[in-house]
Amino acid sequence: AQTVTQSQPEMSVQEAETVTLSCTYDTSENNYYLFWYKQPPSRQMILVIRQEAYKQQNATENRFSVNFQKAAKSFSLKISDSQLGDTAMYFCASNAGNNRKLIWGLGTSLAVNP
Amino acid sequence: DAGVIQSPRHEVTEMGQEVTLRCKPISGHDYLFWYRQTMMRGLELLIYFNNNVPIDDSGMPEDRFSAKMPNASFSTLKIQPSEPRDSAVYFCASSQPGTAYETQYFGPGTRLLVL
Numbered sequence: 001a002q003t004v005t006q007s008q009p010e011m012s013v014q015e016a017e018t019v020t021l022s023c024t025y026d027t028s029e030n031n032y033y034l035f036w037y038k039q040p041p042s043r044q045m046i047l048v049i050r051q052e053a054y055k056q057q058n059a060t061e062n063r064f065s066v067n068f069q070k071a072a073k074s075f076s077l078k079i080s081d082s083q084l085g086d087t088a089m090y091f092c093a094s095n096a097g098n099n100r101k102l103i104w105g106l107g108t109s110l111a112v113n114p
Numbered sequence: 115d116a117g118v119i120q121s122p123r124h125e126v127t128e129m130g131q132e133v134t135l136r137c138k139p140i141s142g143h144d145y146l147f148w149y150r151q152t153m154m155r156g157l158e159l160l161i162y163f164n165n166n167v168p169i170d171d172s173g174m175p176e177d178r179f180s181a182k183m184p185n186a187s188f189s190t191l192k193i194q195p196s197e198p199r200d201s202a203v204y205f206c207a208s209s210q211p212g213t214a215y216e217t218q219y220f221g222p223g224t225r226l227l228v229l
Contacts, residue, residue: 043203045220100145104157
């Protein structure tokens with residue numbers, strides 16, 4: 001069965017610094033998609049960044065980038081120049097196969113401190 | 115595009131009452147998902163539809179929960195009778211396979227409180 005593990009329940013970072021959130025997954029599929037979603041206090045689920053497994057190049061979206069290590073089944077999220085608005089719960093998710101279901105990690109609560 | 119629309123945004127009801135949550139997916143999206151989020155259990159997939167047909171309802175907690183999708187632009191999640199343990203945030207999401215990494219786009223959620 002597919003699993004997604006986020007080993008850091010809580011993290012904090014000072015404003016303007018860089019932080020990396022960890023995510024590992026397990027799947028037997030050859031092609032799959034990986035996602036990071038952000039959930040701020042408003043509870044809205046917002047897509048941060050996504051990666052297709054067969055693409056070697058790590059995805060980047062402005063201050064957000066991933067370190068995708070396919071062999072290690074690792075998909076970490078790096079936030080550069082952290083801002084107060086980055087304070088949120090961050091969820092890692094994966095889908096694979098034809099059932100279109102997302103498998104979710106339990107989330108990492110990130111606090112950006114002034 | 116307006117995004118996924120959910121209503122109501124907040125619902126407070128008394129135990130035993132019927133609750134109906136509504137969702138309008140993004141136009142053109144063939145997949146619709148209903149999730150429940152609580153502190154204790156995190157984010158749980160309840161049911162999802164493809165082209166208005168329920169594909170997997172294994173996450174529906176019990177017979178008190180039912181979901182329908184009468185057409186491509188509307189879905190409901192009904193709880194009857196409601197219980198305090200149903201208090202949660204309920205999300206609807208939609209996706210279009212074959213495009214944009216099959217990304218699921220979420221609505222704002224309905225915060226349900228059952229007293």
